[in-house]
Amino acid sequence: MRFALTEDQTALRDAVRAPLAAADWPALAEMGLFGAMTDLGLDETDLAPVLEEIGFATVALPVTATAFVAVPLLAALGDERASAAAGGRLRVAVAGPGGITPFGADADLILHLGDGVARVGVAAAEASTVDTSLGAVLSVGGGILTDDRALVEAAAARAALGHAAELVGLGRRMLELTVGYVKQRHQFGAPVGSFQAVKHQLADAYLGLEFARPAVLAAAWALSASASADAAVDAAVDAAVDVGAAVGAAVVLAAEAAHTASRAAIQCHGAIGYTVEYELHRYAKRAWALAALAGPGDHLDALSETIGLPVAKELS
Structure with missing residues (x-):
């Protein structure tokens, strides 16, 4: 498995950055993003980098839900609304x-x-x-x-993977914002970013994101391969990876990485980091909300059962 992005995947990721930053739904529709998995024939591995950029932009639009979850499901069902959603006319x-x-x-x-x-x-x-x-x-x-259980479970897995990819993007956004801040913020005659305690926190946040990103790509590959019509590929996928486990691992790692990044970002910003009007809170709160929606605890329980670990039961 190769985790490096292809030239086409990199080009698509770069192309969506400007319209996502502007929250320009018509522009995204014009470039064919919403019909990427149907009209353009792309798959989960192609869209994973795009989903990360959606998180980075913190766009307040249901881009992921429409393009990555709804359109493939509606198209598979032959639902007439698939065409409208793929054209950006249905959110x-x-x-x-x-x-x-x-x-x-x-x-x-x-x-x-x-x-x-x-x-x-x-x-x-x-x-x-x-x-x-x-x-x-x-x-x-x-x-x-x-x-149709197979179709529904695939859609639910794409929804979970979408949350994971967006969380990685959000973590990256918070880390970049914080690195820029600690380079220019001075204390005791030196940049705050030169202090070892600050370096260690940001390094931990960076490490978490670097571990989470390949897990997201691996889950995207597992989902894409599981949908292949090639029987040989299906057998190889079944033998190599459990799709649910791959998606669960991506969600758990991405949620933890985003949490670590938000905590480090707020602390390294000092007093301004606790000010809700500051830009950082836009990203931190989106990360907290998405993590709650993704349910990393449930995925962690499922992963524990997969490897035979006991799952803690809630006290009644």
């Missing part, structure tokens, strides 16, 4: 734990994925989250869209 949100749905306030369609069933959701009320830019709503599942 789709995906409900998380408890029906909390990020970007549900402005979504044209809400999907609930769970227990092998996909349902069309209904927005019931506004939801309060630590990140107010999420535009979250509480949604309840309505009519069944499909009960």
Whole structure:
């Protein structure tokens, strides 16, 4: 397995940066991002770097849910709404734990994925989250869209992988912001970034992100390979990796890396890091919200069971 990006993947990642930074939905639609996995024939490995850039930009739009989760699912079902979503004319949100749905306030369609069933959701009320830019709503599942377990589980895995990739991007954004700050902030006649305690914290944050990124790419490869029509590839994938475990590992590592980056960033910024109006909180709060939606604890329990470790039970 080669984790280095191809020239095409790098070009696509670089191309989306400007429209993501501007939260320009029409521009993203014009370049074909929403139909990337259907009209352009790309797969999870091609979009993983793009998802990281979505996190880096902290865009307040359901780009990941629409392009990476909804369009492939709707297209596989032959749903007529797939074309509209792929063209950027339909915004789709995906409900998380408890029906909390990020970007549900402005979504044209809400999907609930769970227990092998996909349902069309209904927005019931506004939801309060630590990140107010999420535009979250509480949604309840309505009519069944499909009960094809394989399709639903693949969509749910892509949703989880999307959270993981965005968390890596958010961690990178917080780290870059902090490195820039400690280089220019002086104390005792020297840049704060020259202090060993600051260097160690930022090095730990960087290390966590560098471990999480290949886990995200590995999970993307596992998802892509598991969907292959090649029987030989399917057998090799089944023998080499468990898709659920790969996605779970990506979520756990990405959530931990983003948490470490946010903690280090806030502390290394000093007093301004605790000021909610400061730019850093935009990224930290998005990371905290996405980590909660991704449910790393549940994935960690599943991974523990996979390798035969006992799972702690909640006290009743």
